[in-house]
Amino acid sequence: MIELSDVAYSYGGAQLFTNLTLALTPGSFQFLTGPSGAGKTTLLKLCYGDLRATAGRVSLFGQDAATMSRDDVAMARRRIGVVHQDCQFLDHLPVAENIALPLQVSQRAAEADGNLDELMAWVGLSGQAQQRPPELSGGERQRAALARAVITSPDVIIADEPTGNVDWEMSQRLLTLLVELNRMGKTVLIATHDMNLIRAAKSQVSAHVLRLKDGRLQAGVAL
Amino acid sequence: MNARGTPGLRRALALLVGDPSADRAVPPTGFTARLTVFTAGAMAFLAVFAIAFSLATGRLADRWSSELARTATLRISAPADQADAQVGRALTVLEQTPGVATARALDDDEERALLEPWFGPDLPLDTLPIPQLIEITETAEGYDATGLRARLQAEVPGAVLDDHTRWRVPLVAAAERLRTLGWVALLLIGAATAAMITLAAQSALSANAQVIRVMRLVGARDTYIAGAFVRRFTLRSGLGAAIGTALGLVAVAALPDGSDASGFLTGLGFRGAGWLVPLLIPPLAAVTAFFATRAAALRTLRSQA
Numbered sequence: 198m199i200e201l202s203d204v205a206y207s208y209g210g211a212q213l214f215t216n217l218t219l220a221l222t223p224g225s226f227q228f229l230t231g232p233s234g235a236g237k238t239t240l241l242k243l244c245y246g247d248l249r250a251t252a253g254r255v256s257l258f259g260q261d262a263a264t265m266s267r268d269d270v271a272m273a274r275r276r277i278g279v280v281h282q283d284c285q286f287l288d289h290l291p292v293a294e295n296i297a298l299p300l301q302v303s304q305r306a307a308e309a310d311g312n313l314d315e316l317m318a319w320v321g322l323s324g325q326a327q328q329r330p331p332e333l334s335g336g337e338r339q340r341a342a343l344a345r346a347v348i349t350s351p352d353v354i355i356a357d358e359p360t361g362n363v364d365w366e367m368s369q370r371l372l373t374l375l376v377e378l379n380r381m382g383k384t385v386l387i388a389t390h391d392m393n394l395i396r397a398a399k400s401q402v403s404a405h406v407l408r409l410k411d412g413r414l415q416a417g418v419a420l
Numbered sequence: 421m422n423a424r425g426t427p428g429l430r431r432a433l434a435l436l437v438g439d440p441s442a443d444r445a446v447p448p449t450g451f452t453a454r455l456t457v458f459t460a461g462a463m464a465f466l467a468v469f470a471i472a473f474s475l476a477t478g479r480l481a482d483r484w485s486s487e488l489a490r491t492a493t494l495r496i497s498a499p500a501d502q503a504d505a506q507v508g509r510a511l512t513v514l515e516q517t518p519g520v521a522t523a524r525a526l527d528d529d530e531e532r533a534l535l536e537p538w539f540g541p542d543l544p545l546d547t548l549p550i551p552q553l554i555e556i557t558e559t560a561e562g563y564d565a566t567g568l569r570a571r572l573q574a575e576v577p578g579a580v581l582d583d584h585t586r587w588r589v590p591l592v593a594a595a596e597r598l599r600t601l602g603w604v605a606l607l608l609i610g611a612a613t614a615a616m617i618t619l620a621a622q623s624a625l626s627a628n629a630q631v632i633r634v635m636r637l638v639g640a641r642d643t644y645i646a647g648a649f650v651r652r653f654t655l656r657s658g659l660g661a662a663i664g665t666a667l668g669l670v671a672v673a674a675l676p677d678g679s680d681a682s683g684f685l686t687g688l689g690f691r692g693a694g695w696l697v698p699l700l701i702p703p704l705a706a707v708t709a710f711f712a713t714r715a716a717a718l719r720t721l722r723s724q725a
Contacts, residue, residue, distance in 0.1 A: 247637075267721075268641050275639035285634050289447040298445070302640035345638065 198223055198353055198384055199244050199277075204253035206239055213239055214412040217253070221353060221386055226379045226402050228395050229388040231409035237388040238282075240409060241357050244386065245277045246270040258352075275303050278346030280356035284338045286330035293317065293326040296345045303349065312348065320344045320374065336367035343374055353384040360394055368394055376401045442648035445635060446628055452620045453656055459620070460660030460705050461667070463613040467606055468668025468698045474602030475697065476688045481595035488588040492565075494523075494554040498578035507552050510576045514556060517571075519563030526553045551578075613657070613705060614712040621653050621713040625720040632724060646717035650710055657709030661702040669698055 199221040206213045213236040221227065221244065229237050242248040243255055246262055255262035257273040265273070278299075286295045293313060294301075300308050317323050320340040325333060333341060339359055346354055354375065360368030372394060379385045379402055389395065398404045408415045494514070498506045507525050514523035526534075531550060532543050565583050572579040625632070628649075635645050672689050690697070 268643075271636070271639050271641040274637070279637055281637070285630075285637060287445060287447070287631055287634055290444065294444070298635070299638040301442075301445070302635060302638055302644055349639075 198258060200254075200256040201240075201243060201250070202254045202256070204243065204250040204255060206236065206243065206248065207251045208239070212412065214409070214414070215252070217412075217414050219244075219407070219414060221384050223352070223384055224379070224382055226376075226385045226398070226404040227387070228398070228404055228406045229386060229409060230390065230392075230395070230406060233390075235409045236412070237409055238357055240414075241279075241355050241386070241388055244353075245279055245355055246273055275299065275349055276352045278349070278351040278354045280339070280342045280346045280354070280359045282358040282361050284330070284342040286338070286341070288330050290329070291327045292322060292330060292333065292341050295330060296341060296348055299345060299349045305349070316344050316348055321370070335362040336364070336370075339363055339367070339371055340374075343371060347378060347383075351383070353386070354378060356385070356387045358389055359387060360389065360391055365393070369397065372398055372401075442644055443651050446624070446631055446648045446652060449624050449627065452624045452627075453652075456617060456620050456653055456656040456709075457660035457663070459616045460613060460657040460709070461664035463609050463616075464661035464664030464701045464705055465668040465671070467609050467701050468665055468672060470602050470606040470609060471697055471701075472672050472688055472690060474599050474606065475690060475694050477595050477598040477602060479691070480687070481592050481599060484588060484595060485592045488584045490558045490562075492556040492558070492581060492583040494556060494572070495551045495580045495582060496554070496576065496578050497549075497551040497580070502578070503552055506576050506578050507554065510554060510572065510579050513568075513571055513575055514554070517563050517568055519559050519561050520556055520568075521559045522555075522557045524555050526555060610704070610708055614708050617653055617657060617709045617712045618716045621649055621716040622720060624649060624653075625717060629724065632721065642718060642721045645721060646714055649717045650713045653713040654706050654710040658702050658706035661705030665698050665701045669695070 199219075201217055201219040204217045204219075205215040206217075217240070219240070229240065231237050239248060243250055243262075246255075246257055246265065249255075249263060257265065257270075258276060260269060260273070262270070286292075287298065290298075296317065297306065297313055300306050314323070317326055320343060322337060322340055322344065325337060325341075330338060330341065339362065343356070343359065346356070356375065359371055359375070363371065368391065375385055375387065376398065395404065395406055399406075405416065494510055496503065496506050496510060511523055511525065514520050531553060532541075534553075535543055535550070565581065569581050572581060632645055635648075675689055
């Protein structure tokens with residue numbers, strides 16, 4: 198689905214990582230850990246076409262990201278649900294419209310009629326549908342971001358520190374949602390510092406842990 | 421409308437109408453909205469006057485061209501005791517000249533009316549050495565001016581033929597140049613409108629960088645994002661231009677009536693179907709805004725990629 202082969206990325210003259218290889222296979226559940234500044238967010242951005250590798254090959258659903266047009270990248274994004282650490286909403290729109298935005302931009306707004314209420318109930322936000330994002334708590338914002346990421350039923354879900362701003366109880370609820378999505382066949386990649394979250398996930402699902410450190414990606418990290 | 425034309429028309433309309441839901445993705449921008457409506461309105465107001473000016477000068481050129489092209493004036497300056505005889509001979513010569521449709525000597529009242537703007541009424545023509553004037557109308561084929569002048573010189577020594585060419589040509593040329601200037605002004609107004617709307621659109625795009633980022637994150641294509649801005653600016657420009665055009669038409673209608681006796685400035689207005697021409701301004705302003713905003717949006721989105 199998404200493959201990075203011998204990828205390098207440099208920023209401002211500094212090499213963030215080199216010869217990095219990663220494959221997001223269908224139905225896999227992977228965690229990406231590593232110290233702050235190691236390049237986790239950059240790696241995720243390469244995975245959803247927000248950045249272009251300075252060397253190596255990034256393949257998004259069989260297409261070489263280096264040769265993809267902006268429209269091609271947009272089409273690939275519709276198959277990838279992204280949960281940002283800072284959520285990134287349109288603050289002037291109600292939560293329900295923010296969650297339905299991916300359907301809106303892909304001209305599938307009609308699908309929101311039945312699915313939106315169900316999805317909002319699933320993430321526990323039925324009562325907040327008409328609120329604006331700034332009116333939500335941190336946990337509610339994360340759940341809304343997750344709902345927006347999955348409303349188009351994407352093949353891949355990429356989450357950057359999805360539990361970074363929430364308490365343990367809320368992070369468990371979010372994890373449960375992600376595990377449930379993985380059981381539905383979705384590929385999940387989560388960047389996190391939270392080892393307890395990883396442990397909790399491994400008790401529920403077969404999750405691989407990757408560690409990004411000193412520009413290298415290590416697999417099979419012991420917790 | 422044929423079967424192939426319908427989807428094409430639908431696509432064109434869809435392009436102009438855009439996606440109303442895309443418009444919602446962009447937060448309301450009060451200042452740029454007001455700026456766009458005002459700019460389009462002001463430019464449409466000026467455009468109404470530019471059109472009125474062009475049409476008026478066009479009418480003037482046509483009138484001068486058609487009315488003066490087929491007429492000539494014969495001026496006879498002769499001593500009082502020979503005047504009537506020379507007029508009689510001149511009329512005879514003119515009647516015999518091929519290409520002359522009519523030849524008529526102006527009476528005292530007509531000559532007095534011609535001089536009234538300069539000397540006032542009750543001008544004592546009898547006591548002044550005013551030349552006798554003969555109005556000549558040509559046939560469609562026209563007459564041989566050189567031949568007629570030679571014959572008049574021989575038979576009517578005091579006659580001078582003025583076929584209006586000397587002053588008609590530069591007058592018509594001036595009127596046509598003024599008309600061209602009016603259309604150039606109209607083009608400049610359109611270009612200025614496009615430039616101002618482009619600046620307003622770029623300002624709106626820069627102010628909404630976060631919106632663009634979010635829309636890209638969820639898979640929006642550039643054309644969709646651009647559409648959100650294009651639709652808004654197109655509608656605003658159309659609205660502003662409609663208001664400006666309406667005000668411009670009211671202002672033109674309020675100008676002094678342009679009767680035949682009036683001068684050029686009082687004739688600045690619309691006649692008959694000419695009143696319909698300014699109605700093209702709002703749709704043209706909207707189309708201008710559509711393409712200006714679309715170009716600005718796509719350029720900005722490319723640079724932000």
